[in-house]
Amino acid sequence: MAALPDAASAAAVLREHARTVPGRTAVIYVDDVERADGATRWTYARLDAEARRIGAWLRARYPAGTRVLLLYPTGLDVVAAYAGCLYAAMVAVPAPLPGRYRHERERVTAIAQNASASVILTDTGSGAAVTAWAGEEGLAGTRVRATDGDGTPAEETWVPDGSPGPDHRTVAMLQYTSGTTGRPKGVVLRHGHLLHNVEGQRRAFGLSERSRTGGWIPHYHDMGLLGQLLPALLLGGTCVLMRPGAFLQRPHHWLRLIDTYDIHWSAAPNFAYELCCARIGDGQVAGLDLSRWRIASNGSERVDIATMDAFAKRFAAAGLRDDALCPSYGMAEATVFVSGAPRRRPVVTTVDAAGLGLHRFTPSASGIALVSCGTPREYDVLIADPHTGEEVGPGGVGEILLRGPSLAREYWADAPASERAFLPGGFLRTGDLGALHEGELYVTGRLSEVLTVGGRHLYPQDVEQRVRARHPELAGVGAVFTVPCSGRDADPDPDPGSGSGSGPGSGSGGGALVVTHEVRGRPAEDALRRLAAAIGETVLDAFGVRPAAVGLLRRGGVRRTTSGKIQRGEMRRLFLDGALDPLHTGRGADPAAVPGPGPDPARRE
Template identity: 50%
Template sequence: MDDLRRAAHLVEALRTRAAATPDREALLFVGDPDDDASVHTLTYAGLDAEARRIGSLLAARCTPGERILLPFASATAFAASFFGCLYAGAVAVPVPVPGQYRHQRQRLRSIVKNAGIRTVLTDTESFPEVRDWATEQLGTADPVVVAEDRELGDADTWTEPEIDGGTVALLQYTSGSTSEPKGVMVSHANLQDNIANLQGAFALDPSTRYGGWIPVYHDMGLMGLLLPGILLGNSAVLMSPTAFIRRPHQWLRLIHRYDIGFSAAPNFAYELCVNRITDAQTAGIDLSRWRFACSGSEPVRAATLRGFAERFAGVGLREDAVIACYGLAEATVFVSGTGPHRAPVTRVDTDRLERHAFHPVGPDAPGRDLVGCGAVQGLDLRVVDPESGRVRAPGEVGELWLRGPSVSRGYWQNEVATAAAFHGRTSDGEAGFLRTGDLGTVHDGELYVTGRIKETLVLRGRNLYPQDIEYELRLQHPELEGCVGAAFTVPLADGSGEALVVTHEIRARRGTDLVALTRGMRRTVSTEFGVHAAALLLLRPGVVRRTTSGKIQRAAMRGLFLDGELEPLHAHRDQDLLSTGAEDEAGAA
């Protein structure tokens, strides 16, 4: 950990590792955890050589500080190209391979425009798709370079660039769950400090292996798994995200087969494992060496952590291994984690929580279970009234403000958004805080996150959290199991306030009474939350917009509803209350 912090920059950190342990595995990309032939491996010496080769290629082609787009299917090729960018003094811009959906391509277009992309690095597998995309969007395929082409670049001609800890290493574009994606400028020093914080929080020893399925273009996959695994010298083991979605048990087989001690994923991944993995698929798996099964990136559910621990206790998973963490790209991903003990669960009074008060109650009392995300590591934290800037008293919920070495300098080419998010000043004059946009508090030394400011539903003076409504509907209506929803508000027709709209996916089976289900869901919302759902739409699987990490894009769903672009299997709308959305009810499909 100290060696990583002492390095002048990430290039020095990797080259030091390569010199000390050249033949050690730095990265493994696994196609099938049960098939050794599917594994692609890079040693530290091999990664350094590839980074030097690609670095020399980019240095001859690009100017220092130029942004390089990195759409890759292969994690090993991505890692070599990512470090190749750093070895050239360029800025890496990790993105997914251009998708088939319009909103995915629109997001990529926004990134290309904002970053001023002139060069695209990709792998052999993705080249045809990336070339076609570049021809369509950029007007030419010339900027696209296949990083694995051995005729390009010479490792022996590489020279170290003029960089330091403050040099921008990558632009990590935000997921866009509440707004247009913005490029977070993450420096070498940001990464070095954050990775060291991660290791310290979980007391990870030098033998720990990191791994999982999170995409390498996502902040959790890149800065939470791949880079810590490589730069701490313990190796990273990654698999395809698509393979996990199709066969969730492959994640557990990866943990078992490669003796992974630290893996992380969003809440939905743990739910998917509980709902879809069979006993036959866990035969022969031993999870006793999985020390940290970390849940983060979206609201962490106490019931999900408990269900996952209970479901896989029979194959050795330790109860205290299932933990929670909190982070965001603007703070170089990691902020807090529960460390080597089980995430604490505190039940709080729901009515008081609506008034921004964190008031614990007994386990049998009415309320909401919240999961502690550990102590904040290496950063100053303030819980602040987002309107007045007043630091809130213990027991009060407010916006989480952060300050410290892991916090980035701002958004690329976006001074307005940078000023709004990165220049927070409290009412008593403390300055230089990152305003996270997340609501929460600290209780018994643990950070508790309650929701996001932009997504809080304000209905008749009450503050409700959309994820609570969505979760309660799935809990009470088995037809929704394994699907996702999005709750949001829209203006009332008479302009007097906001109306609640609930959209939810369903895998409708023959004989499912969608009319009765819609009626029951509206009754659940009324009974459990005391509000009226002015519209409720049942949608086909895949329609609810999500980010690459599984976060629900409620703002995007609100826009689709307002524009009348949703085509439900069935819908109920109070047309006297609403002035938006389709006018006629859709019947069952």
């Protein structure tokens, strides 16, 4: 096949597959990997038929460029709806189902309102709940349509109408950011962005029409849709899908999926590899064959070499190759993929911890181990001072700036955010800190999450990983942040780069450090008290800072995004509002920073 960027559009590529390889399997949805009959398959011909049916319904009612909100559970119906939007030159807006919890519903409502969606597509099983949510959120004028029901045109009624179809410049979708450090923003992605980024993934990972991708990452997350599903579909391969909930309930089902369905490429955030090590037993490992899993991409959050080493060791007996684990870097603004380092053992550089606190990347015999995410071959990369915009030079840590053909140019209906992020000259401010060392990209953390304590800069991931490594009583994840030393006079929503998120170059003394972490089971109060004190000593010994508070939480107590990213800003807000409901809170260097029970009355303005 011709290089993807030479194709007219993503829709044209899908239609060509339906013409040339109609019987090839495009998508497999696995409802239950333990059952022989637990999978449903669609060929390229079937996907094309469903996409034409949905595209015809949309084109009969809405002009090209209409925003279409896609609210589906994981499955084949959302794949058809997404392809139908591409065919009809509509703008697909993938989002999670509203869910039961307030913060989940608020996120979807914010997406619907920002996108100004004219129609919501869903499936029959979710239709009633989606319609009720739309009414409750003031979206009653937005039409809700179940695409798996009756009343839509037959696929034969959809034919090109003679008008020009979508091309590289046509907006294909709005990919909303995860909202880890703020409200989600709609990244405007065009057909050209999709084609260029998949071509970059093809070259980096050696993908072809014979490759099978797949896993549990949600379809509304950029890694799930644009890094897992779309490469398979545009390259003429096969993607295998499973529910995210099935993985979270039984992590071994992800690895069983890879084994059973011969998956070549599967990705997940760092926490998923950690969860597999913690919750997959020896008997389950013995039943796996992972020798055909060639690329286990680890991305979406900072990669921890200890997790990668533990995963490689744990599953070597199942045939996992030591060069399969692939640290990767990407983001929605770059469509998804920026860089990766496939088919080699991870490249690790240990850097001086004190130097890193001063934003210097200084290799050292001891310190903090950082993993390379490879070389961004499709991008120009600058490491810049986030305050001046000047390149920092060799050995410096700064904000990662990117420029390349699959980089977006704007956020939807958000001119201020677009102006801040998308710079003249085509560069993007990623908001990530990192360094280039011997041609390799190292990501050190998020600019908005860097902590300033006593005039020093700390990365929360380093603190979280150190206490988890030292204290086996901890489980799941933690969140580290700072609060004002008074504990009472904070702006409830500080701007990135100030307060708890002060960035490089900040001259302020910073705030008081707070460590929160989930624990195993329900330890007795005395055990919790001792653990909190021990964690405080660990942080003091490793980083020279004594925490003002250590909060020990139940499993699930740390707030995360739909893709598993830790929401440290939200955890900070909950802490200041006295809304974390910890099993135990240990007071440290600054007791005034620890709120009393219930919301702080001073913060109810």
